[in-house]
Amino acid sequence: QQPVQSPQAVILREGEDAVINCSSSKALYSVHWYRQKHGEAPVFLMILLKGGEQKGHEKISASFNEKKQQSSLYLTASQLSYSGTYFCGTGQNFGNEKLTFGTGTRLTIIP
Amino acid sequence: NAGVTQTPKFQVLKTGQSMTLQCAQDMNHEYMSWYRQDPGMGLRLIHYSVGAGITDQGEVPNGYNVSRSTTEDFPLRLLSAAPSQTSVYFCASSRTTRGLSYGYTFGSGTRLTVV
Numbered sequence: 001q002q003p004v005q006s007p008q009a010v011i012l013r014e015g016e017d018a019v020i021n022c023s024s025s026k027a028l029y030s031v032h033w034y035r036q037k038h039g040e041a042p043v044f045l046m047i048l049l050k051g052g053e054q055k056g057h058e059k060i061s062a063s064f065n066e067k068k069q070q071s072s073l074y075l076t077a078s079q080l081s082y083s084g085t086y087f088c089g090t091g092q093n094f095g096n097e098k099l100t101f102g103t104g105t106r107l108t109i110i111p
Numbered sequence: 112n113a114g115v116t117q118t119p120k121f122q123v124l125k126t127g128q129s130m131t132l133q134c135a136q137d138m139n140h141e142y143m144s145w146y147r148q149d150p151g152m153g154l155r156l157i158h159y160s161v162g163a164g165i166t167d168q169g170e171v172p173n174g175y176n177v178s179r180s181t182t183e184d185f186p187l188r189l190l191s192a193a194p195s196q197t198s199v200y201f202c203a204s205s206r207t208t209r210g211l212s213y214g215y216t217f218g219s220g221t222r223l224t225v226v
Binding site (some may be wrong): 090100 | 161214
C-alpha cells in the first residue's frame with residue numbers, strides 16, 4: 001500500500017515556508033524524499049533512517065517519527081527553484097532497497 | 112560518467128506488439144528497478160534486481176519481464192502491449208554500503224503510448 005502524502009498540492013509565495021507530510025500504514029526503516037520537475041526524472045533530496053541517521057545534499061530538512069510511521073519535509077524561505085512535485089519513498093527493511101512511493105505533492109512557488 | 116541511461120525516450124506501439132525498454136548504468140550499482148508513473152498515482156514498482164542474476168516482482172509486474180545478466184544492464188520487456196501500459200517508465204539504480212542506501216538515481220524516462 002502506498003504511503004499517503006499531504007497536502008496534494010500547495011501554492012506559496014517566494015520566501016514562505018512549506019511542510020509536506022508522508023504517512024505509512026506499515027513499519028518503516030527508511031524514508032526517501034525526491035523532487036520531480038515537469039517532464040524530468042525525480043531527483044534525490046534526502047534519506048532518513050530508523051535510528052536518526054540522515055543523508056542529503058540540499059538545504060532542505062526533514063524529520064522521521066518511527067513510532068507514528070510518518071515523515072515530514074520542511075522547505076524554508078522557498079525559492080522559485082523549489083517548484084515541482086515531491087515524492088516520499090518508504091522502505092520497510094534494513095538493507096532492502098525496495099521503495100514504495102507516495103502519490104506526490106505538487107508545490108508551486110510564485111514570485 | 113553518464114549515470115542511468117534509458118532508451119528510447121519516446122515510443123508508440125500497437126496493441127499486441129512487443130518491445131524492450133533499455134536501461135544501463137555506469138556507476139556499478141547493485142540495485143536496479145523499474146517504475147511506471149501514471150497521473151495521480153505516483154511511481155509504482157514493476158520489477159527490481161539486487162544484483163546480476165537476481166530479479167523479483169514489484170507491485171505491478173503483470174505484462175512485463177526483466178532479466179539481469181550484467182551489473183550494468185536491466186532491460187524491461189513488454190510481452191504483448193496493451194493500452195493500459197501507456198505510461199512513463201523510469202529506471203532507477205542505487206548504491207548500498209552495509210545495508211545503507213545513498214538514494215536512487217533515475218534515468219530520464221521512456222514515454223510509451225500503446226494504441
